[in-house]
Amino acid sequence: MGSSVNSSSAPHPIRLTVNGDVHDVPAAPDTALLHVLRNDLELNGPKYGCGLGECGACTVLIDGVAARSCVIPVRAAQGRAVTTLEGLGTRQRPGTTQQAFIECQAAQCGYCLNGMIMTVEALLRRNPNPSEQVLRSELHHNLCRCGTHVEIMQAAWRAVQLRTNGAAASGAAVSGLTDESQQ
Ligand code: FES
Numbered sequence: 659m660g661s662s663v664n665s666s667s668a669p670h671p672i673r674l675t676v677n678g679d680v681h682d683v684p685a686a687p688d689t690a691l692l693h694v695l696r697n698d699l700e701l702n703g704p705k706y707g708c709g710l711g712e713c714g715a716c717t718v719l720i721d722g723v724a725a726r727s728c729v730i731p732v733r734a735a736q737g738r739a740v741t742t743l744e745g746l747g748t749r750q751r752p753g754t755t756q757q758a759f760i761e762c763q764a765a766q767c768g769y770c771l772n773g774m775i776m777t778v779e780a781l782l783r784r785n786p787n788p789s790e791q792v793l794r795s796e797l798h799h800n801l802c803r804c805g806t807h808v809e810i811m812q813a814a815w816r817a818v819q820l821r822t823n824g825a826a827a828s829g830a831a832v833s834g835l836t837d838e839s840q841q
């Protein structure tokens with residue numbers, strides 16, 4: 659009769675569903691979700707910025723809602739659907755929000771863009787046609803150290819256009835934005 663092995667010293671795997679794929683990750687439960695995504699699953703879309711939940715660079719979607727993965731323990735993501743930037747589309751077939759940011763060239767260094775894109779994506783999933791004020795408010799707590807806020811707002815507005823008008827949304831990306839949004 660075989661003896662049962664006490665494996666309590668080994669980390670109990672955490673089961674995560676990320677971008678539709680199920681992973682069993684041998685991580686300590688309190689490890690930040692961001693570190694598991696980047697280090698264990700090699701999903702480098704979410705970025706480490708402040709590590710304090712303040713800049714937004716690490717944003718992912720959890721059950722479709724924007725969440726700051728640097729301050730969320732991986733155990734809190736068990737049984738929930740995590741989506742990273744990689745889950746929105748591919749280089750060949752970017753998602754709508756990604757496409758908008760590409761069209762508007764809304765990056766200088768690009769470090770903040772994961773958070774910008776994921777935040778806009780989360781908003782448009784629950785409200786496909788937000789006002790400019792809602793867009794501005796939603797992005798208010800995402801920091802861009804390069805100061806490319808004008809291009810980011812253009813891209814966010816472009817994402818709204820693509821969602822609401824699809825292919826018919828060709829043309830000026832910023833039509834509909836007020837002057838205030840372009841400052
Ligand atoms: S790295 Fe998570 S909010 Fe800044």
Ligand code: FES
Binds near residue numbers: 766768771801802
């Ligand atoms: S483009 Fe560099 S931090 Fe935003």
